Amino acid sequence: MALVSVWISSPDTHSERRISPHLSVSQLKFKLEPITGIPASTQSLTLRRTAADADVLAVLDDDTKTLDSYGIREYMTIRVDSNDPHARGLAGQYTDDSHVDKFELTEEEYAARTDTVLQFKKRNQLGRFAPPAPSSSAPRPSLPADLVPGARCEVALSPELSRRGTVRFVGPTEFGAKDESVWVGVEWDEPVGKGDGSVDGKRYFETAPLRASFVRPDKVKIGDYPELDPFADLDDDEEDEMEM
Known part of the structure; x- marks a missing residue:
């Protein structure tokens, strides 16, 4: 006998169940009583597409009637309500805490205890008790006055390697770490760069391909x-060979 998966929803429960579509409504109600806590005799059932x-x-x-006669299908929802507000059954026993004794503390009593989350955070300087972050408003080193677009430059790429080019951009960018607010865009004399003056679709200056770096x-x-x-370092013989 094929089973169908349906959702059973009530004021206190919501769960997935596999049931036979050949069950009668009466048989279903008795199966739903321990699930929902609503007595079978007071259950009101409705079929819905979703909860x-x-x-x-x-x-x-x-x-x-059988569930199949009502057109039940996979993952529909059977909503279970009570048509008798005075018939409590087991419904609400897990959600109604009005009769449960509670342990309550005032804010002053809670603050005075040593075994609380509050005291743990204080001891470990967590959350609002964490020390303030270092200020990021410290003045940055000023840039040289001659570091401007159009200036000729030499860039030290490593202790052994430097290259020459022309400054084409000086200023903040949308890439890089937040504390690295200023970059210099250089147009190289030779095609040794990584792009043409744009990064991630944002153009900062324009050069030929492979001529730009930041x-x-x-x-x-x-x-x-x-x-x-x-x-320049070629001797005359090498120059002659280059001309041939």
């Missing part, structure tokens, strides 16, 4: 740096 759906597909009010200001030296001749 949140206010539209009722069918009222299961004929105890002799570097930190402390790596940049401004001066009268002419473009280097890549063949």
Whole structure:
């Protein structure tokens, strides 16, 4: 016998169950009593598409009919309510705490205890008891006055390697860490860069491909740096070979 998965929903419960569509409404009610806590004799059943759906597909009010005759399908919801507010049964016993003795403390009594979450946070400086974060408003080193777009520069990429180019951008960017607010965009004399002056779709300046890089200001030296001749170190014989 094929079973169907349905949701059983009541004021106190909501769970998934597998039931036979050939059950009669009367048989279903007796199965639902220990699940919902509502006596079978006072149950009012409605069939809905989902638990949140206010539209009722069918009222299961004929105890002799089967669930299949009401058109029950997979993952529909059977809503169980009580039509007798005075018939308590077991309904509400887990959600009604009006008759439960409670242990209560005033704010002053709670603050005076040593075994509380509050005291744990104080001891470990957590949450609102954590020390203030270091101020991020400390003044940043000022940039050289001659570090401006259009200035010739030499950039120290490593202790052994430096390259020359022209400053094309100086200022904040949308990439990099928050404490790195200023970058220098350089147009290299040679195609040794990583892009054309844009990063992540944001354009900061424009160059030919592979001519642009962004570097930190402390790596940049401004001066009268002419473009280097890549063949300056070749001897005459090598130059002759290059011309052939």
